[in-house]
Amino acid sequence: MTNEKNHILEIRNLSKVFDVNTEKEKDVLKDVSLTVDRNEFLCMLGPSGCGKTTLLRCIAGFESYEGSVLVNGAERTKPGTDRIMVFQDFNQLFPWKTVEKNIQYPLKLQGIRDKDELKQRTQEVLAKVKLSGHEKYYPYQLSGGMKQRVAIAKALALKPEIILMDEPFAALDAMTRNELQDELLRISMEEQCTFLFITHNIQETIVLGTRIIVLAEGGRIVVDEKNTVARPVTPASEGYGETWERLHSALYQ
Ligand SMILES: Nc1ncnc2c1ncn2[C@@H]1O[C@H](COP(=O)(O)OP(=O)(O)OP(=O)(O)O)[C@@H](O)[C@H]1O
Numbered sequence: 001m002t003n004e005k006n007h008i009l010e011i012r013n014l015s016k017v018f019d020v021n022t023e024k025e026k027d028v029l030k031d032v033s034l035t036v037d038r039n040e041f042l043c044m045l046g047p048s049g050c051g052k053t054t055l056l057r058c059i060a061g062f063e064s065y066e067g068s069v070l071v072n073g074a075e076r077t078k079p080g081t082d083r084i085m086v087f088q089d090f091n092q093l094f095p096w097k098t099v100e101k102n103i104q105y106p107l108k109l110q111g112i113r114d115k116d117e118l119k120q121r122t123q124e125v126l127a128k129v130k131l132s133g134h135e136k137y138y139p140y141q142l143s144g145g146m147k148q149r150v151a152i153a154k155a156l157a158l159k160p161e162i163i164l165m166d167e168p169f170a171a172l173d174a175m176t177r178n179e180l181q182d183e184l185l186r187i188s189m190e191e192q193c194t195f196l197f198i199t200h201n202i203q204e205t206i207v208l209g210t211r212i213i214v215l216a217e218g219g220r221i222v223v224d225e226k227n228t229v230a231r232p233v234t235p236a237s238e239g240y241g242e243t244w245e246r247l248h249s250a251l252y253q
């Protein structure tokens with residue numbers, strides 16, 4: 001059983017309306033409540049437009065909303081390095097900066113000026129994503145998969161409590177996607193970090209998630225379950241087929 005101390009993130013009655021008082025007014029999230037435990041890897045599935053990205057952006061502090069978002073019991077309304085977002089887009093790195101400068105830029109904004117510390121943190125996180133030796137590369141010299149590795153390294157360098165990932169592997173080919181799933185799984189088991197991970201890929205949720213939720217319109221949570229399929233997960237794993245079927249029918253109901 002969990003207790004309150006284990007809760008890293010608490011979303012209380014969160015509602016989001018876009019374009020208030022205009023003809024485009026839209027209720028995107030309606031009274032969403034969700035509690036996430038420390039070190040949980042929470043995967044989120046849901047049909048296009050149900051508000052997954054909006055929910056993550058609210059948690060990240062990029063949107064205004066009604067209700068509250070608490071990290072370690074304290075309300076958060078603005079972006080902070082305790083919650084870092086990783087996107088689908090390969091272009092989330094500055095194209096004019098090298099890999100190391102991309103990683104170090106937010107660290108410098110954090111006030112870290114010591115060259116040795118910056119170098120050490122960069123090397124540490126690049127090793128974690130298996131990109132040691134690529135410090136001086138520019139983004140255009142990297143594959144899509146490598147760019148996503150750098151984006152993950154950049155997030156890890158900030159030592160966030162929560163990493164918010166919005167379909168980070170959606171634009172990758174199937175083989176690279178599998179590789180990055182394996183890497184992220186390893187990283188998530190090594191790091192003291194909580195992950196919220198959006199995907200449209202059911203397989204991905206079963207491979208990565210310790211918990212899986214399915215959202216419907218308005219951000220309504222229609223499935224919320226612990227992932228009981230033993231790691232490492234393959235389609236032949238016990239319980240895989242049943243879990244896949246259950247999530248699939250919730251998603252397409
Ligand atoms: N900045 C915005 N202004 C107005 N409406 C918005 C804005 N951002 C999102 N929306 C609307 O909110 C709804 C939910 O969008 P959101 O991007 O959160 O969906 P999603 O679940 O992430 O979808 P997808 O799976 O396609 O990424 C959509 O109807 C979208 O049009």
Ligand SMILES: [Mg+2]
Binds near residue numbers: 052053054166
């Ligand atoms: Mg989205």
